[in-house]
Amino acid sequence: MKVFVTGATGFVGRNFLEWLLRNQPDVSVTCLVRDVHKAQAQWPIAPQNVQWLAGDLLEPDSYRAALSGVNAVFHAAALVSLKNGPEFYRMNTEATRNLVAALGEGKDLQRLVFVSSISAVDRPMHEPAVDLLDEDFAPHPNTDYGKSKLLAEEVVSYSGLPYTILRPAYIYGPHPRLNSSMDRLIRDISAQTPYTRFPFPGQASGIHAQDLAAMMWLAAQHPQAENEAFFVSNPQPIPIVEAFAHIASALNVPYRPLERAPEHIRRAQHRWYHRQPDHLVLRILFENFFACNPAKWYRATGFQPTFDYSAGLNDTVRWYQAHGLL
Numbered sequence: 434m435k436v437f438v439t440g441a442t443g444f445v446g447r448n449f450l451e452w453l454l455r456n457q458p459d460v461s462v463t464c465l466v467r468d469v470h471k472a473q474a475q476w477p478i479a480p481q482n483v484q485w486l487a488g489d490l491l492e493p494d495s496y497r498a499a500l501s502g503v504n505a506v507f508h509a510a511a512l513v514s515l516k517n518g519p520e521f522y523r524m525n526t527e528a529t530r531n532l533v534a535a536l537g538e539g540k541d542l543q544r545l546v547f548v549s550s551i552s553a554v555d556r557p558m559h560e561p562a563v564d565l566l567d568e569d570f571a572p573h574p575n576t577d578y579g580k581s582k583l584l585a586e587e588v589v590s591y592s593g594l595p596y597t598i599l600r601p602a603y604i605y606g607p608h609p610r611l612n613s614s615m616d617r618l619i620r621d622i623s624a625q626t627p628y629t630r631f632p633f634p635g636q637a638s639g640i641h642a643q644d645l646a647a648m649m650w651l652a653a654q655h656p657q658a659e660n661e662a663f664f665v666s667n668p669q670p671i672p673i674v675e676a677f678a679h680i681a682s683a684l685n686v687p688y689r690p691l692e693r694a695p696e697h698i699r700r701a702q703h704r705w706y707h708r709q710p711d712h713l714v715l716r717i718l719f720e721n722f723f724a725c726n727p728a729k730w731y732r733a734t735g736f737q738p739t740f741d742y743s744a745g746l747n748d749t750v751r752w753y754q755a756h757g758l759l
C-alpha cells in the first residue's frame with residue numbers, strides 16, 4: 434500500500450507517522466515536507482519505507498508526480514490557530530484545493546483523509562453554548578482559521594474522490610505545537626498561575642494524538658467512514674476543572690480549585706464577558722463551547738481509544754518532562 438502524508442513535521446502528522454511505522458510497517462510512505470532538514474532532524478534514523486519529498490502544497494508541481502498510484506492520502510498540513518487573516522485561506526483552503534486538483538481522478542485512491550477541526554463548525558457567538566456539537570449542527574465558524582477549514586472541507590467533499598473528514602477538538606500527546614493553547618495550559622498549571630484555580634464550569638472534548646493517528650488510519654479503511662465527516666474525540670467531553678486536575682496530578686503540583694457559589698461564578702463570567710464579549714477562550718472555559726458528541730464516529734467504526742483523559746494528559750506531561758520542557 435502506498436500512502437501520501439502532508440504535515441508530517443507538525444504535531445498531528447508526526448504522531449501519525451510514528452503510529453503508522455509502528456502499526457503498519459509494510460506501507461510505503463511519501464511525506465510532503467517543506468523542509469527536508471527539519472524532517473531528518475526529527476527522524477535521525479531514517480525509516481526505511483519513508484521518503485521525504487521536498488515541496489509545498491501551494492506549489493502542486495512539487496508533488497503532483499508523487500501522487501500517482503497512491504492508495505491513501507492523509508492531509509494534516511495546515512496553518513493552525515484560532516485567529517484571523519488572509520493567510521488562513523491560502524494555507525488551508527487553497528492548499529487543499531491544490532492537493533485535490535493534483536490528485537485528479539485519483540485512479541488508485543481508496544481514501545483522502547482530511548484532518549479538519551471543530552472550529553470548522555463552531556457556534557454562533559451570541560448564543561449560549563450548552564449542547565454538544567455534532568454533525569447535525571449548521572456550521573458557523575467564527576475565525577478565519579475555522580472558515581478556511583470549512584471551505585477546505587467543502588473542497589474535499591465535492592471533489593468526487595472517496596474521502597473522510599475528521600474534526601478533532603483539543604489534541605494532546607507527544608511533539609506538541611509550542612505555544613498552542615494546550616501547551617500554554619500545561620505551563621500555566623505547572624507554574625500554578627492563579628486563573629487555573631478558578632472553578633470554570635465549562636466542558637471540552639479532546640483526544641490523544643496517538644489515538645487520533647489510529648482514527649486517521651481506520652478512517653481510510655472503514656467502509657462506513659467513506660464520504661462522511663465526523664467529530665473525533667474521547668467518547669465524552671471532560672469538565673475543564675477535571676482536565677486541570679489531571680494535568681496537576683501528572684505534574685505533581687497541588688491543585689485546589691477555589692470554592693465559589695454558582696452565583697459568584699455567573700457574576701465573574703458576566704464581568705469577563707462584558708470586558709471581552711467575543712473571547713473564545715473565555716467561552717471555552719465557561720461553557721461547552723469546544724465540546725462535541727462523537728457518537729457517529731464510534732457507531733460507524735466501533736473504535737476504542739487507548740487513552741482516556743487521565744492517561745492521555747498524564748502521557749503528555751511525561752513527554753514534556755522527558756524532553757526538559759517544564
Ligand SMILES: NC(=O)c1ccc[n+]([C@@H]2O[C@H](COP(=O)([O-])OP(=O)(O)OC[C@H]3O[C@@H](n4cnc5c(N)ncnc54)[C@H](OP(=O)(O)O)[C@@H]3O)[C@@H](O)[C@H]2O)c1
Pocket residue numbers: 439440441442443444445446465466467468471488489490491508509510511512513524528548549550551582600601602603604610613
Ligand atoms: N493541534 C490541535 O490542537 C488541532 C486541533 C484540531 C484540529 N487540528 C488540525 O490538525 C491538523 C494538524 O495540525 P497540527 O497541530 O499538527 O499543526 P502544526 O503542528 O502547526 O503542523 C502543521 C504542518 O503543516 C505543514 N504545512 C503548513 N503549510 C504547508 C504547505 N504549504 N505545504 C506543505 N506543508 C505545510 C507544516 O510544515 P512545516 O513543518 O514546514 O511548518 C507542518 O508540518 C490541522 O489540519 C489542524 O487544523 C489541530
